[in-house]
Amino acid sequence: MNLRRAVAFLVWWAIPVLAWSQQPSEMKPVTNRLAASIYNGPSMATLGELTDSIGGRLTASPTYVRSTEWAAAKFRSYGIENVKLEPFTIAAGWQRGTCSGAMLSPLSRPLNVASLGWGPSTPAGGVQSTIVIVSDVSPDVLKSREAELRGRIVFLETSKIFAEGYGKALPKLESAWLAFQKAGVLAVIAPDREKNNVLNAHGGLWGTKLLPLPGAEVGMEDAKLIQRELEHGPVTIRLTVENKTSGETTVNNVVAEIRGSERPDEWILIGAHLDSWDFGTGAQDNGTGAVSVLEIGRALMALGKAPRRSIRLALWGGEEQGLLGSYAYTQTHKSQLDKCVAVLNTDNGAGHPKGWKVEGREDLKKAMQPWSDGLLKDLNGGDLSTDTTYDTDHGPFLLQGIPALDLSVDMTKYMEIHHKSSDTFDKVDGLDFKAGEAIVAVTAYALAQSETPIAPHIDHAAVGEILKKAKLEELLEHVGVWKP
Numbered sequence: 340m341n342l343r344r345a346v347a348f349l350v351w352w353a354i355p356v357l358a359w360s361q362q363p364s365e366m367k368p369v370t371n372r373l374a375a376s377i378y379n380g381p382s383m384a385t386l387g388e389l390t391d392s393i394g395g396r397l398t399a400s401p402t403y404v405r406s407t408e409w410a411a412a413k414f415r416s417y418g419i420e421n422v423k424l425e426p427f428t429i430a431a432g433w434q435r436g437t438c439s440g441a442m443l444s445p446l447s448r449p450l451n452v453a454s455l456g457w458g459p460s461t462p463a464g465g466v467q468s469t470i471v472i473v474s475d476v477s478p479d480v481l482k483s484r485e486a487e488l489r490g491r492i493v494f495l496e497t498s499k500i501f502a503e504g505y506g507k508a509l510p511k512l513e514s515a516w517l518a519f520q521k522a523g524v525l526a527v528i529a530p531d532r533e534k535n536n537v538l539n540a541h542g543g544l545w546g547t548k549l550l551p552l553p554g555a556e557v558g559m560e561d562a563k564l565i566q567r568e569l570e571h572g573p574v575t576i577r578l579t580v581e582n583k584t585s586g587e588t589t590v591n592n593v594v595a596e597i598r599g600s601e602r603p604d605e606w607i608l609i610g611a612h613l614d615s616w617d618f619g620t621g622a623q624d625n626g627t628g629a630v631s632v633l634e635i636g637r638a639l640m641a642l643g644k645a646p647r648r649s650i651r652l653a654l655w656g657g658e659e660q661g662l663l664g665s666y667a668y669t670q671t672h673k674s675q676l677d678k679c680v681a682v683l684n685t686d687n688g689a690g691h692p693k694g695w696k697v698e699g700r701e702d703l704k705k706a707m708q709p710w711s712d713g714l715l716k717d718l719n720g721g722d723l724s725t726d727t728t729y730d731t732d733h734g735p736f737l738l739q740g741i742p743a744l745d746l747s748v749d750m751t752k753y754m755e756i757h758h759k760s761s762d763t764f765d766k767v768d769g770l771d772f773k774a775g776e777a778i779v780a781v782t783a784y785a786l787a788q789s790e791t792p793i794a795p796h797i798d799h800a801a802v803g804e805i806l807k808k809a810k811l812e813e814l815l816e817h818v819g820v821w822k823p
Contacts, residue, residue: 407656425592427671429588430546458550460582461525465579476511491524506811601648618762621762662729679736
């Protein structure tokens with residue numbers, strides 16, 4: 340009788356341990372339901388609402404504000420109760436107005452131009468002057484050219500300026516803008532990188548400080564024409580820019596949480612940026628990512644029972660200006676980050692999915708392999724890449740040593756629409772989009788259910804080694820988010 344009681348006690352005690360020790364194959368029934376819910380779910384219709392009804396969502400603009408309110412309402416409509424708008428501040432607000440340019444001599448013709456983000460307006464009527472090419476923005480070189488630059492329009496030869504790498508060039512370029520202002524330069528123009536005079540929306544520098552001078556990008560072919568004409572003599576252009584600017588501005592992230600059923604203080608974060616540039620309607624960059632986060636929240640709630648750990652769902656602002664919203668979150672919630680098991684990010688468009696980037700961590704790749712083989716391979720998400728980037732919102736969490744996963748997809752066609760007016764709903768393949776959503780959802784559920792965290796947090800020195808290997812240390816130190 341005593342032996343029977345002892346066996347019964349041991350069996351009772353072992354039940355939660357066995358439950359926490361689920362293998363990938365044992366999770367299949369639930370993860371299959373989760374994936375099916377997403378494939379049959381409304382995410383394409385939701386994406387249509389975001390892109391066609393709200394449109395481009397430039398950080399802090401009225402359309403961005405509307406999108407945050409819309410997203411919070413969506414989360415609540417799925418039955419998620421813990422939904423918040425979490426504020427952070429940016430240095431300045433900016434809204435695009437009008438921009439026009441023309442070559443006046445030696446030819447008379449319009450130029451394809453657009454204002455650089457966070458650039459001020461020109462004086463009423465615009466500015467008009469001859470062009471000076473600048474291919475070296477070293478302080479000593481610019482100081483020696485002050486007289487030549489005064490009263491002129493500077494053409495930045497960016498192919499040469501950035502030849503040494505973005506991390507080395509950015510500090511010099513920031514100083515150059517101030518040197519141009521001091522020298523009395525009227526405006527700055529830079530060539531775009533796309534054929535057929537297609538323009539890409541982007542800023543002049545990292546962050547949201549207003550540029551000290553009006554700045555514009557010029558279509559590739561127009562820029563080459565200017566350079567050819569300069570070989571024969573002076574080129575005069577007119578540039579007129581009118582934008583709206585403001586001082587320090589509050590921006591909201593949207594954050595929701597599904598509380599865990601057994602370990603609610605431990606959490607997985609699924610994130611994507613909600614903001615976009617304003618040329619298109621931000622469908623691939625990053626409407627698909629933002630809607631994925633919403634849709635995964637809906638599908639998890641539809642399971643009827645929360646996973647063991649909590650899952651936080653975050654839509655970031657200010658990504659396009661330098662990962663500002665996600666970085667602010669890591670600073671505001673620094674005391675809670677030790678409980679963050681992993682961060683899953685999606686911001687590479689809705690191309691055919693591949694799997695995950697593990698951001699330079701071989702230990703994370705090894706730990707993910709059973710889940711990739713057992714659950715994700717059937718969803719076409721079994722690949723694991725150790726590539727390291729700081730190009731989207733997993734980055735601030737990587738700096739904190741948290742296991743960070745960035746969804747990897749086929750990006751062959753991505754740059755055809757990236758930051759362009761063509762980034763619209765009709766470019767999204769619904770099947771690839773839903774496949775990516777399913778991979779993120781299944782991964783998040785598996786990590787939230789697993790017995791132990793997927794991988795440990797790594798210390799500052801180990802993060803530094805990853806950044807050094809990826810040649811990111813210099814850039815991140817300069818922009819103020821990393822100290823070796």
